[in-house]
Amino acid sequence: MDINKSNFRKAKNKVEKLKRFYTHLGVYFIINTIITVVKVMSNMNMGETFEEAFFDFSTVASWLVWGLVIVIHAFSVFGLPLIVGDDWEERKIQQYMNEELQQDKNYE
Known part of the structure; x- marks a missing residue:
């Protein structure tokens, strides 16, 4: 019975880690998409072409930096x-x- 509880706890812990990772991944895509759309629209309003606005380093930076965090999180999971x-x-x-x-025991 104790082994079953231990196995259940381990399995539940793994599922919780996976759930946190997939939530993190979903938030990553949603937030970075919003940031990208806002930055591209803002840059295009300032006279840049779509390509210039989209491939601007400040637009891509959040994907890269947060992407590194996602990779580290994936590695840990x-x-x-x-x-x-x-x-x-x-x-x-x-x-x-x-x-x-x-x-x-040493203090006794």
Whole structure:
């Protein structure tokens, strides 16, 4: 029964991480699309062509900077478990619990 609870907790944690990532990705596309439309329209009103306005660095910068953050987030969700293992969190929790127990024993 305890193993089932542990497995359920791990699966739920993975689903929550995926949900946060996909939400982040959706917000990234929505907000950057709005920023791009506003900047392109503003630049075109100032006399630039569509191409000049669209490929202006200030227009593309938010996609690039936030895109880097998305890549890091994706790595933490998909890549990091491949490197450190799926049970890394469980091992770290156990390590810290053992350290706390050891400290408590030292004070007794």
